[in-house]
Amino acid sequence: MAMNEAATLSRRTFVKGSLAGLALAGAAGSALYGCAPKSEDGAKDGGAAAADEIVYSQCVVNCGGSCLLRWHVQDGKIVYAETDNVGDAAGLQARACLRGRTIRRWINSPDRLMKPMKREGKRGEGKFKEISWDEAYQGIADALKNTIDQYGNEAVYMNYGSGVSSATSRLFPRLANLMGGYLKSYADYSTNMMQSGMPYTYGDKCNPYDSVYASSMSEAEKSDLVIMFGNSPADTRMGGANIVYDFAKVREAGAKIVNIDYRLNETSSGHPDEWLPIRTGTDAALVNAIAHELIANDQVDKEFLDKYCVGYDEDTMPESAKGQNKSYKDYIMGTGYDMVEKTPEWAAPITQIPADRIRQLAADIAAAKALFVVQGWGPQRHNNGENTSRAICMLPILTGMIGKPGTNTGMREAEPGGILGSMPKGENPVKTAINCYQWLNAADHGEQMTAAKDGVRGADKLSTGIKFLWNYGGNCISNQHSDINLVYDVLQDESKLECIVVIDTVMTDSAKYADYLLPDAMRAEQMHMAANGYAEYYNGVVVGGPAQDAPGDAQKEYDIVSGIADKLGLKDDFTEGKTQEQWIEEIYKKSAEKDGNMPSWDEIKAQGHYKRELEPVIGLADFVADPAKNPLETPSGKIEIYAERLAENAAKLELAEGDVVTPIPVFDPGYLGYGSTTDEFPLYASGFHYKSRTHSSYGGVEELNQACRQQIWINDLDAQERGIGNGDKCSVKSPVGEMLIEAKVTPRIIPGTVGIPQGAWHDADMAGDRIDKGGCINTITPYHPSPLAKGNGVHSLIVQVAKA
């Protein structure tokens, strides 16, 4: 284990590294066994588990897993966690990943918020004074009431956040709806462009979170060729309740795997031959060249295209577009609007993939008996993401590899439906909605935002800017939004967004912008109930807790919202006279009755969790089996390669200069995409999900930050040019900001692009130089809503990197 010396593995070099580390470890002063003492009587736990109380709960952050935690509790304190150990180890077990196994450090952290607080300094400065719960409830109730009285309900907004999933979480809508409603939001930061683009191809009901428009990962066991675009379960969905284990079994079933990514991601670590490196944001160019080869070699499934699709060639173009060379085939073969033939030689310099490698991949696709194409959510998180998501789906469409065993639609894998209800939110009388990414614009100049220019839905324009913002268990005010420096500037004007309420467990960067900051109890500190996550293909429920008491004056979200409702004279309406525990029991019983197979309430309380496996599904199987009986929700009822509706809608849009919306899925680089680098910013940059965090959740856990260092990935060639060595501290600058981060100099990333793990906690002197020392990528991502979705295409980014 010669540390970085690539030498013979002598004991001496290994030990040298070890000793260096230990010296520093000692300097850090952490006492062994110092974090949370186990029982005083010295009884060893673990094996002697009978002595411990076992309490069931879940990791409730948003990777999709919702993995199981079996708390071992002694004297009212969590001492350690086990995870799902029920059933055969080789079978379905919702095993928590490294994050879930570290959540005790978060729960018992000295950094937990303990008291309700009111802002004292500037927004973003993080200065607060303690207040009583009564003062907090009254102040927030007054602000909410005044906002509605003065500006109307459209001025009230709940910011996007996904850090807590529970049957009784995110309760603000229920209160706001009792007061006449609030400005709604649509889409999310995960799949924003895909949610906007894909319905034009597969129909209105197509979304990334269901089991109709995609196949489950296990279905790929029947495939002979699995092609992944920006899809790395081992980086994004790592727990045992996620598909990372399903994927391992797919590989072992024998399919050839092609993993297309700008990084050699962890899904293909150990299997580097699976990696096809590509320049970030150019997936659609690769698809174009593959399509060219399939068409040129007469390898498309013309029968499928004629029967199930619209717009492949003139044969199926809608009347409005016939005879105008607007078909997909025209575009690919060089007779379309740009008159450019999309050959592998055309794609090679764009994608950085050699033309012969593209030809080989096209030949493999043509030869596949069951092609499983699946995209993650990274490719669409670009400013050309609406087109990219649709373009990737062209591979199964062109080959007719949809709706059949071992195939997929090109979407990310299917997700099971839930079997559990949640606390009813009531009806929102306000119909106006903004894209969740547009909240900052709506706070800044909402009254100028329109449907045509800004994607306002349900109305032609907004009647007011956002004046009251509620932010629960989320970090999308700053850390997980974009252009944090802009956020800071916009929010300084307190005449615009007048009141910000943040509820969280620790001082996140978003929390620093709160006018009222309220300490939340972790779900382990209250009765918690939630279903399985939205990843691996099974159904389940967990009920349990509290495992221990919340620290200080931290309160359950349910009690916080009830307290505010009380000041508004709405407590009885909000609670209906029930405690959270009573709601959970009622929700469970109703769900169990509807489901018919779930255990009784007494049984689930005793056993803590329930799960049942589901059979794999094949995406669009019903449509392919009988398209007349099961048409898609497109105007034609078919797969719309050319979306006439999109052509019509695009004509009504007021697009920013350079933005493009097209009825067929083309390769357009998009804002800060391919070709946008400059002498000042000569590198492309992209964020990626990192093992130590789910977004920014767990970002404050020291143990994870040590074991998984926050590092920018930079290719040896780019690093050499800049005199950067592995482990060096670097400055990364974009057109909007600068941050400091350690370098991982590695061949695992394509030259010309750097990769930054997203979600690290922003750490800058905002009144001073604003240089982020935390390595938070949203310090440097510009705020430029994408053309069609108006979403967060933040992986389109250009930077310069220098040794700091």
Add this chain to the structure above:
Amino acid sequence: MAQYGFYFDSTRCTGCKTCEMACKDYKDLPATIAFRKVYDYEGGSWTDAGDGIYTTDTFAYHVSLACNHCAMPACMAKCPSGAIEKDGKTGLVHIDQEKCTGVGACVTSCPYNVPVLDDAKKAQKCDGCADRVAEGLNPICVDACPVRALEWGDIEELRAAHTGTVAGIAPMPSPDETTPSIAINPCPAAKEPGDTTGAIANEKEVTNVPA
């Protein structure tokens, strides 16, 4: 005497470190001490094929290592105070905290970077979760792995159950040194012990340098 040990399937390991963190949680270890560590071994280079197009032979894989409970433990041989013992029934190697004098001979002699000295100058390391094993359970890391890349048991039985295993891949040293009780299913990228084409890419992480 039985000899217990770990089976590690490097074809499945994604380097997620759930094993490492589950251990840290159960053993209540601070950020800078880990009894199980995951090594990222990487190598390869890029060739400019002109026109901005590149080719590469990059490889990367992970090795998750706790104590290998060696048949011939170097730590035990070098300990001047006789504090390191090998259990007669299980073959597990453990450090007697009463006898340990903290001279660190085990730290420098172990070829696998396993024992560490804590702030109290006592040597610490993976004990194979002897308490759990005594109860008929697996070490906590084994039951934690999301992709079931770890197994535990009599090492000879594990070797019989999994054909084609080896007792070392780079960056591990040759198993000849201490006869480690480990059976590894090598991934396609795996290199032989002594390989010089790659390097440990996460040195600071595995030497417990604070972030």
